[in-house]
Amino acid sequence: MARRTTSEEILAELGAEDDGLLTRSIGPWTLEKLAVLLLYIRGFADACKKAGGGFYVDGLAGPGLCEVRNAQVEPRFVLGSPLIALNTPGLQHRVFMEMGEREEATLRQRAEPFGDRVTVRRGDVNRDLPALIRETVPERAPCFCLLDPEAAELHWNTISEIARTPARRKKPELLILFPLEMSIVRQFPTGGPLELGAMERHNRTFGNSRWQAIYERRLSGQLTPAEAKSDYLELYKDGLDQLGYRHVFTKPVLAPPTPTQGRQERYHLVFATDDDTGDKIMRYVFERGYVLGLISGGQKELGI
Numbered sequence: 001m002a003r004r005t006t007s008e009e010i011l012a013e014l015g016a017e018d019d020g021l022l023t024r025s026i027g028p029w030t031l032e033k034l035a036v037l038l039l040y041i042r043g044f045a046d047a048c049k050k051a052g053g054g055f056y057v058d059g060l061a062g063p064g065l066c067e068v069r070n071a072q073v074e075p076r077f078v079l080g081s082p083l084i085a086l087n088t089p090g091l092q093h094r095v096f097m098e099m100g101e102r103e104e105a106t107l108r109q110r111a112e113p114f115g116d117r118v119t120v121r122r123g124d125v126n127r128d129l130p131a132l133i134r135e136t137v138p139e140r141a142p143c144f145c146l147l148d149p150e151a152a153e154l155h156w157n158t159i160s161e162i163a164r165t166p167a168r169r170k171k172p173e174l175l176i177l178f179p180l181e182m183s184i185v186r187q188f189p190t191g192g193p194l195e196l197g198a199m200e201r202h203n204r205t206f207g208n209s210r211w212q213a214i215y216e217r218r219l220s221g222q223l224t225p226a227e228a229k230s231d232y233l234e235l236y237k238d239g240l241d242q243l244g245y246r247h248v249f250t251k252p253v254l255a256p257p258t259p260t261q262g263r264q265e266r267y268h269l270v271f272a273t274d275d276d277t278g279d280k281i282m283r284y285v286f287e288r289g290y291v292l293g294l295i296s297g298g299q300k301e302l303g304i
């Protein structure tokens with residue numbers, strides 16, 4: 001059996017040089033998301049060898065390189081999801097979409113040395129990504145798609161359209177950042193009515209209005225905050241089940257402790273696949289321990 005990659009090794013692999021171009025500022029907890037991607041994408045690329053290689057799709061790609069805020073130890077600069085994919089051998093092609101003008105131009109520059117193994121497109125994930133997948137990913141090719149919003153930019157209809165791409169043999173595998181604590185629960189006031197804009201955003205995020213029943217039970221005290229959060233997450237997972245995914249599971253990502261607080265959940269990674277090998281690899285990647293954010297926050301606690 002292959003030896004487990006340690007947290008220190010993962011950090012070293014994520015580490016990058018500053019190239020002087022635009023970077024994305026990240027909190028140390030983001031290292032865990034990047035580590036999950038780094039480990040999974042390798043397994044995906046290996047598993048797709050027989051099929052001639054897999055396709056990686058990144059719908060909200062960012063500029064490519066990240067800078068860790070308040071990094072107290074190395075590395076300060078780390079590969080973002082597109083550069084992780086570009087540096088993964090064995091993938092057949094990478095498809096990146098980014099809406100920001102500067103981010104997309106910077107990503108294009110960083111992707112340039114990789115020639116025709118990559119497609120970079122400026123566009124809106126909700127309006128343009130499903131069509132870009134139909135255009136660039138062959139129907140029979142294995143496809144792994146990362147959807148990594150900062151807040152509530154990602155609409156359910158987009159996920160549904162990607163999953164239901166006509167004529168595809170298997171639905172694309174999805175790794176979605178579900179911003180439950182970062183964005184969603186913050187838009188549920190516990191006193192006073194919910195504004196119309198927030199209602200529309202929640203409807204777009206969940207693809208239905210079933211979240212309202214959870215919110216009402218929380219308001220009337222029938223659910224604790226933790227129970228309400230768990231129900232919102234279940235509702236989101238249920239949406240992926242309804243799309244027909246055979247394996248759907250999640251992982252919470254936590255911030256390092258502060259002087260006043262223990263570790264708090266920041267968001268949840270949600271994975272959906274029809275593939276038994278993908279299921280097995282991601283379960284391992286989700287369940288293993290990471291101490292990356294703690295290292296970066298200056299609290300060296302290795303051994304996991």
Ligand SMILES: C[S@@+](CC[C@H](N)C(=O)[O-])C[C@H]1O[C@@H](n2cnc3c(N)ncnc32)[C@H](O)[C@@H]1O
Nearest residue numbers: 060061062080081098099100124125148149153
């Ligand atoms: C959380 S960041 C992605 C970070 C990236 N996955 C990484 O690891 O470096 C989200 C990115 O999505 C872009 N974005 C926001 N709304 C978008 C949309 N509707 N369509 C495409 N990109 C969008 C933002 O400009 C930002 O660069």
